[in-house]
Amino acid sequence: MTVHVELTPTPTPAVALAVSVGGVNNPISIVKDYVTDVADLPTHAVNDMVLKVRNTQDAEEDDYWVKFEPSLRGANGSGTWVETHGPGAYTTLDPDTMPHALVREAGGWFTFKALDPALGGELEQYWSRRECGDDVTNPEPSFVGQGVENMFLFKNRLGFLSGDSIVMSRPGEYFNFWANSAIAISDSDPIDISASTVRPTTLRSAIAVPSGLLVFSDDTQFLLSSDEAAFSTATARITEISQFECRSTARPEQPREIRSDVVERGDKYEVVSELPGLDKADIEALAKLPSREVLLQQAFGILYSLLSGLVYTLKGNINKLVYTLEDLKKKKTV
Numbered sequence: 001m002t003v004h005v006e007l008t009p010t011p012t013p014a015v016a017l018a019v020s021v022g023g024v025n026n027p028i029s030i031v032k033d034y035v036t037d038v039a040d041l042p043t044h045a046v047n048d049m050v051l052k053v054r055n056t057q058d059a060e061e062d063d064y065w066v067k068f069e070p071s072l073r074g075a076n077g078s079g080t081w082v083e084t085h086g087p088g089a090y091t092t093l094d095p096d097t098m099p100h101a102l103v104r105e106a107g108g109w110f111t112f113k114a115l116d117p118a119l120g121g122e123l124e125q126y127w128s129r130r131e132c133g134d135d136v137t138n139p140e141p142s143f144v145g146q147g148v149e150n151m152f153l154f155k156n157r158l159g160f161l162s163g164d165s166i167v168m169s170r171p172g173e174y175f176n177f178w179a180n181s182a183i184a185i186s187d188s189d190p191i192d193i194s195a196s197t198v199r200p201t202t203l204r205s206a207i208a209v210p211s212g213l214l215v216f217s218d219d220t221q222f223l224l225s226s227d228e229a230a231f232s233t234a235t236a237r238i239t240e241i242s243q244f245e246c247r248s249t250a251r252p253e254q255p256r257e258i259r260s261d262v263v264e265r266g267d268k269y270e271v272v273s274e275l276p277g278l279d280k281a282d283i284e285a286l287a288k289l290p291s292r293e294v295l296l297q298q299a300f301g302i303l304y305s306l307l308s309g310l311v312y313t314l315k316g317n318i319n320k321l322v323y324t325l326e327d328l329k330k331k332k333t334v
Helices: 280-287 292-333
Strands: 002-007 015-020 029-031 050-053 064-070 077-084 101-104 110-113 150-154 157-162 165-168 191-194 203-209 212-217 221-226 236-242 259-265 268-274
Touching (some): 157 203, 165 203, 191 236, 203 221
Antiparallel strands (some): 015 029, 064 077, 157 165, 203 212, 212 221, 221 236
């Protein structure tokens, strides 16, 4: 038999107790705030009663929270326990400080708006809430309080660059940056990984390449990839691949592959190449570009002309100064 008691001392919030009464040889057990084993959860309890399951006494990483859902909605009695978030934990990302959306309305016009359910409308996509865990077992995304530098799509995930961190949503759920459970790790959990270097770095942009996600900072390039078929928080790794300075305002472009074919022309064979995505005018413009050697000569020529002009100007000004000083000297002697 289980007796559920609900205490409501004013003005503090309600305190729920679940008292389990066993058989003749079993003592009475009282459950409040937490249990040390999932087997200690009572089968009868107060509606929406929340308890913490402490698996290990000295560690919080394996703890989780459960909420009681009675068989009859809204009534106390028998029911089941389901995973939930910890009391007092922030569950919602502020839509006013998150990226906004350009939404096409039914009339054909566009509205720039926050993804906030309070605004209503036909849009059904909003930033998801934290449904389980707390700041230890299901922490906030690292972009919270840091800002978002850039966004990208990769492996069916929406990604944010924030400081030195790469934060990616759940696959197929572009607005969900929370883990689905605090009990077990899943391949569908969000990815939150940092690019570690010996010096501070801020990630600026990213672009997908065949080997993974190429990420750029002001002076370092990284590759986010996975050695396994599944791309998840357990398999994702980020590696520093080069150190080249680049301008943060210049966005990276997808590399284009060159298609080549061998064509027979009489008694000769020619290699014909084409760049996909380029039309005839683009190819003709590329063909008219001078060679690397000519471009270097032109650059040195321009630099030489500038320096020559500067020397000539300085020489002329110095001669004028000398002539002026000589005239002044003659006038004084007279």
